[in-house]
Amino acid sequence: MTNPLATKLSHYVDLSDDDVGALDWLCADVRPFKAGKHLIKEGDRPEVVFLLIDGWAMRYKVLRDGRRHIMAYLVPGDLCDVQVFLLKAVDHNIALLGDASVAIIPQAKMSALLDERPRLTRALGWSSLVEDSVLREWLVNMGQRDAHDRIAHLLAEMWLRLRTVGLASDHSIKLPLTQADLADTLGLTPVHINRMLQQMRKAGLIEIGGGALHIPDVQRLMDVSDFDANYLHLERRAD
Amino acid sequence: MTNPLATKLSHYVDLSDDDVGALDWLCADVRPFKAGKHLIKEGDRPEVVFLLIDGWAMRYKVLRDGRRHIMAYLVPGDLCDVQVFLLKAVDHNIALLGDASVAIIPQAKMSALLDERPRLTRALGWSSLVEDSVLREWLVNMGQRDAHDRIAHLLAEMWLRLRTVGLASDHSIKLPLTQADLADTLGLTPVHINRMLQQMRKAGLIEIGGGALHIPDVQRLMDVSDFDANYLHLERRAD
């Protein structure tokens, strides 16, 4: 199974071969993009849906005084704002964090899929509920945890999410984030991120650097950061 | 127009009389509940959808050590987790903040509405995109703003949201929140909330207390808190 969206959705529902075929059909138009390319800009009214095939993207906002806040990371298998064409104008940006491959899906194709494949529609609905749930957990993370635990929680989440699309090898993932990116994600200073990462390194919790993250003992990282994987809803609903 | 959901949706699309009638039909079963009553509990798999008619509710999570974080406030016209029956189990709680009236909508009734009234379906989709957008703005609020601005931003938002359902009289709204609630919403201490509120009172930004909030100059409150109303998507899409 090469399509990362299919890999992800198969965690939520049983996909038939036809379903997988339909997803491949959806991703007929895959293009390479350079690092920093914007898929969506504030004020746009997008006409197509994007699906990340390879690489990372971030969803972010810029405040009036120039500060930036990153509100989500998109990894392979993640869709950009499936429903967003309902709105007059989007209120955020989505940019690639490195060179990436992106499938471009015309609105009509997306609608056709949703009309004809109820099982996929359900899986996509699930997937978007999980996105909401992740957003809520980020809010809790910012509101209730100190810098150390906040970072640990985020890293554990990214590791788990990448594993569900088959992108965690042994205990490592690619992590194309600078410490400034982490700072703008967690509401902290790059300086403080740096100091906390050093502390976590010394404690043997993580090895980080050079665009990669190694977590020797994921359970331990989850324990220290009060991580409860429920919010990722990886357990399939029984019915 | 008495149905607060109809009032809210009419900001997004033009509703026909039939649409409004359908919404009233949806809310046939309205019941009174006592303060503190839980509409949804973590681990539930709800069979019905709730619609707040009168009163406030909060969506919150409890961490392992007992800390609580409030992730959203629901006000009249807001639905509880329309799609949530897709999930195996919800990962949060929704409780009433005071005595309230709640419409109880069976799953089947909701589905029927969505099948038969594409315009309402579109409006509900819009409404749920706005909810997501609000959640993202809360994340930015926590990540980038200090205590004072964070509080100001939240109060301005609640004032605007209540106004769109016709519940802001002159410059006042009901605000059934304790300072501890605000603290658990904004990731601050009740003590610090208290001191900031005093400061805002002295500055003439707000009058708050006794379950009510008065904002003499909403524009000023929005200015100091870097409030950009775009994220509420109150501008109707032109098409």
Place this chain on the structure above:
DNA sequence: CGATAGTTTGATATCCTTCAAAACCTGTGG
């Protein structure tokens, strides 16, 4: 090999928390 982005270090300032107690409400039962 120089330029540029990213990481690391140190010293100091500040916002916010913590802890503890007093004051203030609001509803309830006697």
Place this chain on the structure above:
DNA sequence: CCACAGGTTTTGAAGGATATCAAACTATCG
């Protein structure tokens, strides 16, 4: 109608987590 109980708001003093500022160091890439 008073007294009391529980929750909420307010106040003070002191400590801690994180920010700020400035600069050195390191990696990366054309």
